[in-house]
Amino acid sequence: MATEFPVGILNxxxxxxxxxAVLNESTWRLLVQGDSWFSIGQLPPWLTGNILFALRFPVSSAAVSYASPGKTFAQMVDWHHESSFDAVLAGGRLAYQWDAILLSAGGNDLFDAILTSPDETDPGxxxxxxxxxxxxxxxxGGVARYVRSVAWVNFxxxxxxxFEALIEKRDSAGSRSRFVPILVHTYDYPQPRWAPAGPGIGPWLARAFKDYQIPPDDWLPLTRHLIQQWAQFLSGINAALSRDRGIVNPNVAPINLIGTLTPAPAGSxxxxxxxxxxxxxxxxxxGKLAIAYEKQVHIAQNVAAAAA
Structure with a gap:
């Protein structure tokens, strides 16, 4: 059996x-940005896991993580508030040479869009x-009839x-990691249910679907529809960035995690x-998500190519 190395996680x-020293002595050096699937959550640490903790790679690896629970993709590329992330990615003498960027993003942006009230006054x-x-x-019209098509386009x-902002920063003159792969995962299908993460923390989907008077039998099918649309978007992101934004080498590598987890029953x-x-x-x-993540061959291929 080939040797597998756990990822050393640094804040x-x-x-x-x-x-x-953990970072300097590792073969692969990974920069991490993301949400709760890559971070310690809002529950006590002993009740919280994430994908990073369970990852194993074929060579020694270390990751510096800027992920935090609840963070949106839009917040991740707000360089005023993410100045430290900016500095280590593209800050000239402060920048490191990374072999890949691991990204867990889009989920909280999606929840924000789902939870937005019809009375919202902020135009964006x-x-x-x-x-x-x-x-x-x-x-x-199926579960798609619950979705504002123009809002999905805007989302x-x-x-x-x-993505464009992150790639522009990655490939800027101050970066030592130009064109390295950005590994971004899909999410799996959550069952909308009354299972908050803690007092006043969720639920997200169940609350929104109830407020919008969506029949409970359609809650999971609608969730699946949205996650599938998100995955389809990711599968074409490189072509879209090249065609519509003129980016020569986006090098975004989608990691498909759909169908990995055993669903929770609707009433739980x-x-x-x-x-x-x-x-x-x-x-x-x-742990299951980490195994699915590792098994996607292009991860090792892309990271190894960047490290070569």
Whole structure:
């Protein structure tokens, strides 16, 4: 059996300390940005997992993680607030040479769009209000009838803008990691249910679908539809960035995690299946996601090519 190495995880405060030796001595050096699937969540640490903790690679690897729960993709590329991430990616003498960027992004942007109220007054948020009230939607047409098509276009435009901003920063003159792969995963299908992550933290999907008077029998099919559309968007992101934004070498590598986890039953309210709550996997679930992540051959191929 080939040797597998767990990924050494550093937080940004450990750079320029003796902990940095883990990064300097590793074959693969990974820069991480993302949400709760890559970070310690809002629950106590002993109740929280993530994909990174369970990853194993064929060579020694270390990752510096800027991920945090609840972070949107739009926040990740807000360089004023993400100045430290900016510095290590493209900050001239402060920048590191990375072999890949690992990205967990888009989920919270999607939840924001789903949770947006019909009464939203912010023009940008209102343009991405994803769901239709009963009086606004057709009587037939499958679960797509619940979705504002113009809002979905606006939502994907926002995510495309975020990819463009990240790639522009990656490939800027101050970067030592130009053109390295950006590995971005899809999400698996969460069962909309009354299973919050903690007091006042969720649920997300169940609450929005109830507020928009969507029949419960359509909650999971609608969720699947949205996740599938997100995955389809990712599968074409390189072509779209090249065609529509003029980016020569986007080098975004989608990691498909759909169908990995055992779903939670619709009526469950706590940890069930491979899920700790409505949208966060259990420790076991994160372990399964990590295995699925590792098995996608292009990860090793792309990272190895960048490291060569």
């Amino acid at each position: 940004p405060n450990q750079l320029h300390t003796d902990k940095e 948020k209102a343009s991405r209000r994803l769901l239709l009230m009963p009086a606004e939607r057709p009587e037939s 994907l435009r926002l995510l495309t803008d975020c 309210t706590g940890e069930s299946g491979d899920w700790r709550n409505e949208i966060h996997p259990s420790f076991h679930g994160y």
